[in-house]
Amino acid sequence: MSDAIHERVQAALDKVRPYLQGDGGDVELVEITADGVVRVRLTGACKGCPMSQQTLKGGVERMVLKEVAEVKRVEAV
Template sequence: MVDEALIAKVKETLEAFRPQLNADGGDMEFINIDDENKVHLKLTGACGSCPMATMTLKMGIERYLKETCPEISEVVQD
């Protein structure tokens, strides 16, 4: 079971990143954190169909999230 404090910290961090996605017409939806500390997200709006979505996910969201929540192992798109 994932710690509720970690979930809250991840959600807070994602909210801080959200305006960058919104600026391009996109958004993200938090799904969950699994037992391997992988954060599962769904990119929506313009980000859901963008060919650069993987780069945004890995080089943007994942990098930013790991800086504030080092216990996170990876961010994956569902």
């Protein structure tokens, strides 16, 4: 994926990051695949949290899909 898409994905993650950090967690961009899959790593309190899948889909993925039309989905690694 292009640098512009990478920057837009990072900007979308930056928008959701304060909510994660408020609960002691964070999100880290790992990669963006050629077919539009964003891979992220949840860290801090988010890592291993029973609600992490809901956080990923309801917060992180929703924001990234809203901000970057080229992205198809977001996965945790």
